[in-house]
Amino acid sequence: MPERTLLIIKPDAVSRNAIGDILKRVEDKGFKIQQMRMTRFTREEATRFYAVHEGQPFFDGLIDFMSSGPVVPAALERDDAVSILREIIGVTDSAKAAEGTIRREFGTTVQRNAVHASDSPETAEDEIAFFFGDST
Numbered sequence: 001m002p003e004r005t006l007l008i009i010k011p012d013a014v015s016r017n018a019i020g021d022i023l024k025r026v027e028d029k030g031f032k033i034q035q036m037r038m039t040r041f042t043r044e045e046a047t048r049f050y051a052v053h054e055g056q057p058f059f060d061g062l063i064d065f066m067s068s069g070p071v072v073p074a075a076l077e078r079d080d081a082v083s084i085l086r087e088i089i090g091v092t093d094s095a096k097a098a099e100g101t102i103r104r105e106f107g108t109t110v111q112r113n114a115v116h117a118s119d120s121p122e123t124a125e126d127e128i129a130f131f132f133g134d135s136t
């Protein structure tokens with residue numbers, strides 16, 4: 001069954017000119033890019049997007065980082081989109097992510113890890129609506 005997920009290319013990856021390389025990785029894995037744009041989170045928007053992590057020790061740093069420069073959110077579609085994207089990005093900490101994963105190749109630390117990917121089909125739809133509205 002086709003499913004959607006949200007990818008965000010984070011400010012660290014945008015600033016190291018990795019947008020094209022990351023999009024090529026996901027397209028080569030069979031994802032269709034349904035919607036995409038470049039934008040920048042205000043602190044308020046980042047706080048809303050990451051509300052589930054409010055109260056975590058890393059929260060303030062995460063909001064600083066995510067609002068520090070442009071990001072590229074993209075709605076992606078393929079079978080099992082959520083789990084396949086999580087697989088190819090690797091674990092949260094770029095330093096611990098497996099060889100060949102996007103976070104290992106384009107990120108550096110647990111915070112500056114190059115990309116966001118939705119963690120469930122339900123979250124994915126909410127996150128896609130956050131950027132692109134409900135009309136997709």
Ligand code: IDP
Pocket residue numbers: 053058061062091092110111112113115116117119
């Ligand atoms: P995920 O992005 O792999 O789903 P989450 O636990 O949802 O990981 O955390 C959201 C984001 O918060 C991470 O991608 C990372 O940028 C940041 N983060 C998570 N854990 C830590 C941490 O322990 N220290 C610093 N930043 C963190």
Ligand code: MG
Pocket residue numbers: 117119
């Ligand atoms: Mg998460």
